[in-house]
Amino acid sequence: MTNPKPRPGLRDVSPYESPQLEAAARLNSNECPYPLPEGFRNALAEAVRSLPLNRYPDREAKRLRERIAEHSGHAVEGTWVANGSNEVIQQLLLAYGGPGRKTLVFEPTYALHERIAWITHGELVRLRLDGPFTLGSGDVAAAADEKPDVVFVCSPNNPTGNAQPVWAVEELAESTDALIIVDEAYIEFGGEPANGLIATHPNVAVARTFSKAFALAGARIGYCLAAPEVIDDLRRVRLPYHVSAITQAAGLVALDHVKEAMALLDAVRRERDRIVDALASIHGVEAFHSDANFVLFRPPGDARRVWQGLLDHGVLVRDLTEVIPNALRVTAGTTDEVDRFLKALEEAMA
Ligand SMILES: Cc1ncc(COP(=O)(O)O)c(C=O)c1O
Numbered sequence: 001m002t003n004p005k006p007r008p009g010l011r012d013v014s015p016y017e018s019p020q021l022e023a024a025a026r027l028n029s030n031e032c033p034y035p036l037p038e039g040f041r042n043a044l045a046e047a048v049r050s051l052p053l054n055r056y057p058d059r060e061a062k063r064l065r066e067r068i069a070e071h072s073g074h075a076v077e078g079t080w081v082a083n084g085s086n087e088v089i090q091q092l093l094l095a096y097g098g099p100g101r102k103t104l105v106f107e108p109t110y111a112l113h114e115r116i117a118w119i120t121h122g123e124l125v126r127l128r129l130d131g132p133f134t135l136g137s138g139d140v141a142a143a144a145d146e147k148p149d150v151v152f153v154c155s156p157n158n159p160t161g162n163a164q165p166v167w168a169v170e171e172l173a174e175s176t177d178a179l180i181i182v183d184e185a186y187i188e189f190g191g192e193p194a195n196g197l198i199a200t201h202p203n204v205a206v207a208r209t210f211s212k213a214f215a216l217a218g219a220r221i222g223y224c225l226a227a228p229e230v231i232d233d234l235r236r237v238r239l240p241y242h243v244s245a246i247t248q249a250a251g252l253v254a255l256d257h258v259k260e261a262m263a264l265l266d267a268v269r270r271e272r273d274r275i276v277d278a279l280a281s282i283h284g285v286e287a288f289h290s291d292a293n294f295v296l297f298r299p300p301g302d303a304r305r306v307w308q309g310l311l312d313h314g315v316l317v318r319d320l321t322e323v324i325p326n327a328l329r330v331t332a333g334t335t336d337e338v339d340r341f342l343k344a345l346e347e348a349m350a
Contacts, residue, residue, distance in 0.1 A: 024314035032215035057245035077228040085209040085222030094237035097122035104148035135168040161290030163191025173201040188213035190291030202227035272332035309348025
């Protein structure tokens, strides 16, 4: 008996995982801290109860795409849905990346972009941005010199928190033939959306999610706004019936309750700004500006020790020390969670 042999190099790579540890305040995954409103949960239960689950779902997710298009002010022919924006990105790279094709990322950024380029057997080029991590004309020119097939711009960027200027996305779209994928997972919290460029720049595609501002990380709903030709290419690589009837129903119910979800955004932004202000006032702590629902910071001393100290006090944050020297990232939680984080930080640094 022999063990099956995976693709070369597969076992040199570890699974992409962030710790899912139990903690009183879980501030490590940039989720919405508020549970879904009662009205939403009842409407979702009702919608799921009446689904004909013995049948395959609508392969085109037509109703959900129509509602997302309406919500985004974009044509339905240029609107696509998938299981989280991660799947949107994977489908975009299946269609536009792959063997012999170059994907370019500006680091530090969301590690999944690079991971999905690898999963889809593409070549990767990394350009590094220094603090404050904002794209400039020099970065655009350096990217164009690489003659990439796909370029990622994450705005607001995870894990740094800053949004990127839309003029830089436009310059990128004009100086290369590449597909420019703008990852706007956090756009509802801040920054200028890039979807307005699509009409004049059909090589721009925007990926968004219901996981953050819509408080639906558990439902796995992401969407893409792009030129209709790009969406047609996604149809060529998607699996049939890739969005389940339950997921489609959850998306429709979420859009019926969009006002309630958007009403929570101000509270999240307030807590985010309170974190930045509080961190900046602590001697030795470096806090970065954020347009998202999380804050990147550097404590004085050893950040890993501070990470453990926070966890010992029931607060889980993200350890980013392997990506940005001595850096941690904290998600804007409820007022109580943020109070708990700030108190625990004081004690962890003592
Ligand atoms: C920048 C960015 N893009 C995409 C995602 C994935 O979102 P989804 O839950 O829609 O797959 C995340 C999740 O944290 C993210 O930070």
